[in-house]
Each structure stands twice: as structure tokens, then as C-alpha cells.
Amino acid sequence: MFKLKPRSARRGTAIVAGAAALALTLIGCSGGGSTEPIPERDLGTPVAGEVKAGAFDGTTLTFAGSGGIFQDGQTEALWNPFAEASGATFNQDAFDAGKLKAMVDAGNVSWDIVNTTQFDTARGCGTLFEEYDYSQIDVSKIPEGTITDKCMVPQIMYGLVVAYNTDEFGDNPPTSAADFFDTKKFPGKRTVSQSTYVDPQTVEFALAAQGKDVANLSPDDIEGAFDLYKGLGDDVIGWTTGAQAQQQLESGEAVMGLVWSGRGYGAAAAGAPVAPMWDEWMIMVDSNGIPKGVKDKQAAFAAVNYSIGAEQQAKMTELTSYGGVNVDSKPKLDETLSTWMTTEHLDTGIAPNVDFWVENYDALSAAWAGWATGS
Numbered sequence: 001m002f003k004l005k006p007r008s009a010r011r012g013t014a015i016v017a018g019a020a021a022l023a024l025t026l027i028g029c030s031g032g033g034s035t036e037p038i039p040e041r042d043l044g045t046p047v048a049g050e051v052k053a054g055a056f057d058g059t060t061l062t063f064a065g066s067g068g069i070f071q072d073g074q075t076e077a078l079w080n081p082f083a084e085a086s087g088a089t090f091n092q093d094a095f096d097a098g099k100l101k102a103m104v105d106a107g108n109v110s111w112d113i114v115n116t117t118q119f120d121t122a123r124g125c126g127t128l129f130e131e132y133d134y135s136q137i138d139v140s141k142i143p144e145g146t147i148t149d150k151c152m153v154p155q156i157m158y159g160l161v162v163a164y165n166t167d168e169f170g171d172n173p174p175t176s177a178a179d180f181f182d183t184k185k186f187p188g189k190r191t192v193s194q195s196t197y198v199d200p201q202t203v204e205f206a207l208a209a210q211g212k213d214v215a216n217l218s219p220d221d222i223e224g225a226f227d228l229y230k231g232l233g234d235d236v237i238g239w240t241t242g243a244q245a246q247q248q249l250e251s252g253e254a255v256m257g258l259v260w261s262g263r264g265y266g267a268a269a270a271g272a273p274v275a276p277m278w279d280e281w282m283i284m285v286d287s288n289g290i291p292k293g294v295k296d297k298q299a300a301f302a303a304v305n306y307s308i309g310a311e312q313q314a315k316m317t318e319l320t321s322y323g324g325v326n327v328d329s330k331p332k333l334d335e336t337l338s339t340w341m342t343t344e345h346l347d348t349g350i351a352p353n354v355d356f357w358v359e360n361y362d363a364l365s366a367a368w369a370g371w372a373t374g375s
Contacts, residue, residue, distance in 0.1 A: 038296065043298075046137055048138040048139075048141055048326065049310060049311055049326075051305070053085060053087075056086040056299050056302065059088045061083075061303055062090075062092070062112050063079055063092055063111070063115070064092075064096075064113070070320050071092065073319030074115070074307075074316060075090075081312065086302065086303075088303070100114065100128060104127075104128055104291060107293055111291050112300045113290060113303060113304060114288075115288065116287050116289045118148045118285045118354055119354060119361075120287070120289070121152040121289045122149035122152070123361060125150055125151035126150075127292060128289075129290060130151060130291070132150060132151065132290070133301060136298065136301040137305045138308075141310065141326045141327050142326070143325065151290070152288065153287070154286070154308075154325040155325065157285055157323040157342055158261045158284050158323060160199075161258075161260075161261050161276045161278070162277040163249055163256070163259050164257075164277060165252065166273040168186075168188060169255070170273075170275075173275070173277065174186055174277050176279055177209035178209045180209065180258065181209050181231070181232065188235070190232060190237070190257065190258070191248045191249070191254035191257040193239055193245075194239065194372045195240045196372060198361075200364060203222060203368075204225075204282055204350065205282050207225050210224065214353050215353055217356050219360050219363050222367050237253070238372075242260050245259040245263050246266045246267045249263075249274050250267045260284075261321075264276055264340055268336050269336050269337075278345040280348070281342075281345065283346070283349040283352065285325075308325055308326055310328040310329045314329045315331070317329065317331035318332060321337055
């Protein structure tokens with residue numbers, strides 16, 4: 001489980017190390033494409049949500065994100081305000097894992113910050129992603145347990161949750177992962193991810209339904225999880241995009257779905273009779289990753305530090321429906337969004353076993369490929 005309390009010890013370290021970083025040193029090429037080395041700026045002690053006015057005049061940064069209203073919300077709540085305050089120019093691009101690897105392999109990285117998952121930064125830490133210098137980031141308000149490798153700062157908190165049709169089950173709703181697989185007690189179609197993206201939480205959900213402790217997994221457990229999904233037979237249908245999952249809930253094609261919380265909220269906001277099950281839901285955290293070989297790490301760190309301020313995180317939540325990563329963030333939520341806000345239900349969420357999935361990624365990937373293709 002995550003513990004929502006400030007990281008006081010880490011904050012103390014940040015203050016000391018931040019003060020020690022005042023000396024000017026050469027750190028590489030400028031973010032604006034110049035080949036001239038640039039001096040490290042004196043930014044003082046980092047405070048989340050703040051940046052020294054004009055500190056990055058003439059610097060260009062590029063964020064590669066997931067697109068859609070999520071990236072639009074990030075741009076409005078996080079990156080444009082940083083640009084206005086710091087003097088930087090902030091560009092937007094679409095993230096692609098293959099393009100990131102090609103950039104890093106070629107030694108020609110044009111992205112400064114990317115939105116990816118905690119599994120990907122953990123797997124690529126030191127090879128595809130730079131390690132963070134946490135003396136330059138104020139993580140004192142980040143929920144404990146959400147920094148899961150040295151190459152990530154949390155971007156958002158969301159979840160893989162069961163969304164169920166209240167017209168079908170409003171008087172007798174599902175209350176456990178096992179209920180999702182009980183088609184006698186809860187008849188009807190279920191929708192589950194069969195996208196090409198390998199999703200450990202989908203596997204962990206099935207293991208939880210089998211009574212497994214996800215903190216203590218064995219590679220032999222992986223196939224068993226997929227056997228449980230396959231056992232649903234004709235009652236399971238797949239989604240390959242979040243939009244498809246939402247549509248299946250809205251149309252009533254699926255009476256239950258294991259979906260991203262934002263998509264469940266989207267269906268409810270569109271008027272569908274859909275509610276979340278907060279028992280045994282799976283916690284998800286996206287990472288702010290810094291590509292290996294980024295031209296101006298200090299500028300990238302400063303932008304990430306700004307993005308995790310309470311005010312910035314609150315606005316992002318209001319614009320995107322995804323939970324913020326600052327414990328002091330107080331977004332203004334309407335009744336529907338309040339119902340779907342994962343950060344209000346962390347006590348019943350299951351945190352992923354990141355180390356296990358990094359170590360056993362090849363076995364997971366092979367099993368997932370068979371599941372996604374129906375073989």
C-alpha cells in the first residue's frame with residue numbers, strides 16, 4: 001500500500017545538496033540546439049511548483065506525451081506556466097518508445113521529458129533514461145512509495161479498476177477481484193485489455209482474484225493469471241485502446257470492465273450507468289522520464305520540479321481527471337469526478353510489484369503476446 005505522507009527525510013537531503021550545487025559547472029550543450037556548452041544556473045533550493053523568473057531564457061524544451069486531452073491538460077497546467085515563468089520555450093511531441101530508443105542509440109536526443117510508466121523507467125534506467133539528481137527536485141510532497149526507481153519522478157496516479165453497470169448490479173455490486181471472474185453471480189460480458197502494451201497490473205488483478213499476494217510472486221504464477229481470463233470463455237471481450245473500453249461500457253456491450261480509471265470516469269461523465277469498485281483495485285503511476293543523453297538536464301529537472309507543485313497538480317487533475325502526485329493538491333472536483341478519484345481510495349489499492357516485473361519482463365511479455373493475439 002502507498003502511505004500518503006510527506007518525504008521529510010528526502011526533503012532534508014534536497015536542501016543540503018541543492019545549496020551545494022550553486023557553483024557554476026559546464027554540463028553540456030544547450031537545449032536550443034547550440035553546440036556551445038552552457039553553465040549550470042544558480043536556482044537556489046528547489047521548491048516544488050516554483051522556478052526562478054527568467055532562469056531559462058533562450059532555452060528550448062520538448063515534452064513527449066500520450067496525446068489527447070491528457071497531454072492537452074498537462075500542457076495547460078504544467079508546461080506552459082513553466083515556460084511563462086522561466087522564459088523557456090516548451091514544445092510538444094508524441095511519445096513513441098521506438099523513437100526514444102533510436103534517439104538514444106544515435107546520440108541525438110531531441111526530447112527533454114517523456115511521459116512513460118514506472119515499469120519502463122525502471123527497465124531502462126541508466127540506458128534509456130537519465131538518473132535523477134534529487135537534490136534538484138523537491139519531492140517532499142510526493143506520496144511515499146511512488147518513486148520506484150532512480151530514473152523517475154511520478155507524473156500522475158491512476159488505477160486499473162473494475163467499472164460495473166449499476167443498472168445490472170446496483171443492488172448487489174461486485175466487491176472483490178474474484179467477483180469479476182464469477183459469471184454465475186454476476187452474469188454478462190467483461191472487457192479486459194488485449195492491447196499490445198504489456199500491462200503487469202492486469203496480470204496482478206487476476207492473481208489477486210486467485211488469492212495471491214502480489215508482493216510475493218513466482219514466474220510460475222504468470223500463466224495461471226492468463227488461464228483465469230481465458231476461463232471466462234465467451235464472456236470476455238477485449239479492448240485495445242482506452243477509448244474502446246469506454247465505448248464498450250457506454251453502449252452496455254460490457255456489464256463490467258477492467259479499465260483505466262479515467263476511462264471509467266469518461267463513461268460515467270457521458271451518462272452511462274457505470275460505477276467503480278474500490279475493493280482490490282490496482283494502483284498505477286506514470287513516470288516523468290528524462291531521456292539518456294538529454295542536452296540540458298538542469299532545465300529538464302527544473303521543469304519536472306515545477307510540474308509537481310500543488311497548484312499545478314490540482315489544475316492538471318481538473319483538466320484531465322487523473323490524480324495528482326502532490327499530497328497538498330486540492331483540485332475542485334464535481335460529484336462524478338469525486339466518485340472516480342483514485343487518490344481518495346489508496347487504502348484499498350494494490351501497489352504493483354515493480355521489481356518482480358522488471359526481472360521477469362521477458363516471461364510476462366511472451367505470455368501477454370499470446371493473450372493479446374488470442375493464441
